[in-house]
Amino acid sequence: MKYVSASDHGILLTGATGFIGSEVLQRLLDAGHSPVVLVRGESGEHAAERLSRALEAVRPGDFGRVSRCHVLAADLRQQLLGLSKTEVEKLAETVDTVISVAACTSFDSRPDGEPWATNVEGLGRLTDFALQAGAAVHHFSTAFVCGDRPGCWPESPAEPGEHHNAYEASKWAGEQLLRDAASRGLTSLTVYRPSITISDRAGQALPGEHGISVLVNSLRTAARLVGRRQGGGHGQQVDLRQLRVDAGPQNPVHLAPVGWVSDVFLHIFSDPSLHERTYHLALSEPPTVDQLRQALESCLNIDLGPYTDEDLWNGESCSGILETRFYRLAHSLRHYFRQSMSFSTENLDEALSGSPLAGLRFREEWWPTIFESTATRPERVTGKRKTQNRDPGIECRDYFERWLPDRAPRSELTRLTSLTVDVGFWIRGAGRWTLRFRSGQLEDVERTASAARVRTGFRTGLDTFQDVVSGKLAPQQAFLTGRAEIVGDVEAGLKFAMILQQFVREFPWTPGGTDTEKRSEAGR
Amino acid sequence: MTGIVEEQVTIPDGRDGLAGLLAYPSEGRPRGGLVVAGPHPFLGGQLENNVVQALARSGAESGWLTLRFAYHSPGGDLAGQMDRFWATGHAPLDGELLHDLRAAVTCAGAIEPVTCLASYSFGCWLVSRLAAEDGFNGAAVLVTPTVGHHDFSTMRQWNGPKLVVGSENDFATPAELLAGEVATWRQPVTLRMFERAEHFFRGREGELASVVTRWLADLPLRVRCSGEDGG
Numbered sequence: 001m002k003y004v005s006a007s008d009h010g011i012l013l014t015g016a017t018g019f020i021g022s023e024v025l026q027r028l029l030d031a032g033h034s035p036v037v038l039v040r041g042e043s044g045e046h047a048a049e050r051l052s053r054a055l056e057a058v059r060p061g062d063f064g065r066v067s068r069c070h071v072l073a074a075d076l077r078q079q080l081l082g083l084s085k086t087e088v089e090k091l092a093e094t095v096d097t098v099i100s101v102a103a104c105t106s107f108d109s110r111p112d113g114e115p116w117a118t119n120v121e122g123l124g125r126l127t128d129f130a131l132q133a134g135a136a137v138h139h140f141s142t143a144f145v146c147g148d149r150p151g152c153w154p155e156s157p158a159e160p161g162e163h164h165n166a167y168e169a170s171k172w173a174g175e176q177l178l179r180d181a182a183s184r185g186l187t188s189l190t191v192y193r194p195s196i197t198i199s200d201r202a203g204q205a206l207p208g209e210h211g212i213s214v215l216v217n218s219l220r221t222a223a224r225l226v227g228r229r230q231g232g233g234h235g236q237q238v239d240l241r242q243l244r245v246d247a248g249p250q251n252p253v254h255l256a257p258v259g260w261v262s263d264v265f266l267h268i269f270s271d272p273s274l275h276e277r278t279y280h281l282a283l284s285e286p287p288t289v290d291q292l293r294q295a296l297e298s299c300l301n302i303d304l305g306p307y308t309d310e311d312l313w314n315g316e317s318c319s320g321i322l323e324t325r326f327y328r329l330a331h332s333l334r335h336y337f338r339q340s341m342s343f344s345t346e347n348l349d350e351a352l353s354g355s356p357l358a359g360l361r362f363r364e365e366w367w368p369t370i371f372e373s374t375a376t377r378p379e380r381v382t383g384k385r386k387t388q389n390r391d392p393g394i395e396c397r398d399y400f401e402r403w404l405p406d407r408a409p410r411s412e413l414t415r416l417t418s419l420t421v422d423v424g425f426w427i428r429g430a431g432r433w434t435l436r437f438r439s440g441q442l443e444d445v446e447r448t449a450s451a452a453r454v455r456t457g458f459r460t461g462l463d464t465f466q467d468v469v470s471g472k473l474a475p476q477q478a479f480l481t482g483r484a485e486i487v488g489d490v491e492a493g494l495k496f497a498m499i500l501q502q503f504v505r506e507f508p509w510t511p512g513g514t515d516t517e518k519r520s521e522a523g524r
Numbered sequence: 525m526t527g528i529v530e531e532q533v534t535i536p537d538g539r540d541g542l543a544g545l546l547a548y549p550s551e552g553r554p555r556g557g558l559v560v561a562g563p564h565p566f567l568g569g570q571l572e573n574n575v576v577q578a579l580a581r582s583g584a585e586s587g588w589l590t591l592r593f594a595y596h597s598p599g600g601d602l603a604g605q606m607d608r609f610w611a612t613g614h615a616p617l618d619g620e621l622l623h624d625l626r627a628a629v630t631c632a633g634a635i636e637p638v639t640c641l642a643s644y645s646f647g648c649w650l651v652s653r654l655a656a657e658d659g660f661n662g663a664a665v666l667v668t669p670t671v672g673h674h675d676f677s678t679m680r681q682w683n684g685p686k687l688v689v690g691s692e693n694d695f696a697t698p699a700e701l702l703a704g705e706v707a708t709w710r711q712p713v714t715l716r717m718f719e720r721a722e723h724f725f726r727g728r729e730g731e732l733a734s735v736v737t738r739w740l741a742d743l744p745l746r747v748r749c750s751g752e753d754g755g
Contacts, residue, residue, distance in 0.1 A: 079527035079528060079529070079550070080527045080550075116729070120729075120730050121581075124585070125527075128585075159719070162720065163727050166727070169726075169727030169728075170727075170730075172727075172730075173727070173728075173729065173730025173731065174730070176730055176731055176734060177730055177734065180734045180737075180738075412602070412603040415603035415604070415607065416603060416606060416607040416610060417607060418607050418608075418610055418611035419607070419610055440607075474568075474570075476567065476568040477568070477570070477572065479568075479724075480568055480573065480574050480724055480726065481574070481726075482726055482727070490695045490722075490723075491613070491695055491696065494567050494568070495566070495567070495609065495610050498566045498567065498606060498609070499606060499610065502602065502603075502606065
């Protein structure tokens with residue numbers, strides 16, 4: 001590849017306003033590069049302002065850095081990256097290195113198409129550009145593209161296990177897309193797979209959806225609730241021993257400081273002989289779950305309960321409201337604590353041989369900084385959707401035990417004379433219900449404490465359930481986008497989803513608006 | 525850099541029209557027309573279906589003019605249709621949906637000769653019927669054809685190039701059944717089996733698109749250009 005001189009605009013960077021991207025950009029600027037930076041924004045000025053704020057968070061007070069970047073308002077999710085044809089053509093003439101950091105970190109598939117829209121489709125457009133420009137690509141993926149693959153995950157494009165969420169799956173699809181492009185003439189491809197990046201400097205803010213933020217803030221919420229009940233003052237130890245810890249104490253927690261990740265990136269990026277490989281940017285000796293637990297107890301002033309092997313993360317075996325609430329809030333993290341995974345760092349070790357970056361060990365003194373970084377955006381800590389402030393059990397109970405039985409006899413369902421089936425609904429954190437249809441008649445609705453024998457069933461979260469029964473989301477689409485799972489007979493589940501959709505068309509439900517519904521009925 | 529243009533269209537079908545979405549390269553002449561037939565309308569056969577989108581994207585990014593469409597609404601006795609579908613997996617309207625595919629092929633063909641039909645699940649059955657009954661002179665992509673539910677014997681005679689994609693854990697198309705059925709089809713046939721995938725390819729759309737894109741790119745030029753040179 002052509003190596004980029006430090007003074008030109010030969011480097012194009014995406015994701016520079018993000019947690020890792022802003023650190024990467026700072027390193028590039030420190031190394032004397034003047035990259036082209038694609039930033040989402042309504043205008044060039046707006047994009048530059050956003051970038052300026054991101055850099056300010058990395059190193060406060062160092063003004064004027066943005067002027068060394070060529071900032072373009074762009075959007076990977078749009079055709080031509082949201083740029084004009086002329087801009088793209090001009091860029092293709094000068095850019096010879098693309099650094100792809102932009103990503104959507106949502107664990108769930110969202111109605112707006114994320115995380116696929118950015119991590120796959122957007123990356124696809126960026127790849128097309130790299131092919132057109134003849135540019136080398138340095139791509140940030142994630143070590144967790146391994147999914148639930150057992151054993152040590154190699155630094156190579158080996159087949160992963162089943163992915164746990166849309167983020168992992170989309171990042172893997174993105175990698176595949178790039179590797180395919182590499183076989184079709186991409187100048188070169190270097191893949192960086194960081195593990196869980198965390199803050200290592202005071203004042204840095206982790207995104208609210210970051211796994212560590214979710215964990216710490218869920219515990220803070222639990223501590224606040226219980227602390228208020230226990231009547232303790234500020235700073236007093238809160239007894240959370242009723243909250244059992246469903247994780248292997250010796251399982252690794254693959255944390256990697258974002259500063260180190262960015263330094264390692266620059267080290268590899270600056271040496272072309274290290275390109276065209278895949279690197280796990282992970283510590284060789286990460287902390288364990290037990291170390292994390294002790295640090296949490298110490299820093300948050302809490303006492304947690306005993307370790308358990310019971311599967312609490314799905315909220316079904318939880319013994320009380322506190323556990324249910326915690327595991328519901330932190331549900332997306334279950335696989336990262338229940339699973340012992342390891343990442344090979346052979347390529348990394350070779351690349352860092354002789355460098356002071358080699359062999360970094362986790363330091364206990366980082367814990368307070370890590371936890372502090374999750375609290376710098378209070379609106380993220382407590383800013384929940386309105387629906388989460390209500391008792392989900394009551395909402396769902398009302399739907400299954402009043403709304404549905406009231407309306408089913410008046411619906412087209414009654415004409416489905418062959419509809420004889422037991423269908424289960426598991427709404428996370430709210431409960432389980434079994435609906436019994438006989439010849440199109442809803443004969444019975446039963447709330448069950450444990451899994452009932454049903455031919456087919458649906459497992460989903462409260463938000464998705466509400467979107468479905470209010471008609472905002474087709475039930476089959478909820479399944480196809482990973483927002484709901486079908487348990488048991490998949491074909492029957494899909495067919496029932498069709499029937500449910502028809503019922504919802506007839507009788508859409510308004511979440512939280514049951515009283516309005518009652519009033520309007522009374523007025524008829 | 526070539527982008528993809530997407531355009532909503534209404535496909536004339538002799539009734540109220542079908543909703544369709546055209547996608548094609550922003551520059552240059554398309555390599556041919558490609559129509560995507562989705563799964564059964566009762567089982568997620570919408571424009572937004574993830575596999576339908578992946579197929580359409582593969583086509584457009586490989587330089588084809590692609591058209592995906594939504595089947596017509598059953599209308600009339602919907603409950604009766606659903607009841608029959610619940611009981612048997614077939615609905616009275618199934619045969620009529622071939623009419624929808626024909627309308628889409630005609631619509632796309634008016635812009636660019638259709639030289640490839642891509643399909644998923646139930647849509648594969650429609651494609652197999654159209655290919656045989658209309659003497660379609662092109663190629664076909666069949667993703668998890670429902671060989672356990674529908675009759676695909678027409679593929680034993682139809683001689684167009686075929687890419688068949690199966691998935692290991694498929695409730696509708698067991699892998700062994702598919703392999704056995706495809707072995708009886710007339711060559712040329714390429715069978716690609718996705719390990720640890722299910723019928724819906726959730727999370728595997730990128731890989732699927734990549735496989736289809738590669739196959740489309742390797743199609744013999746005479747197939748891609750059959751509209752131009754008369755086949």
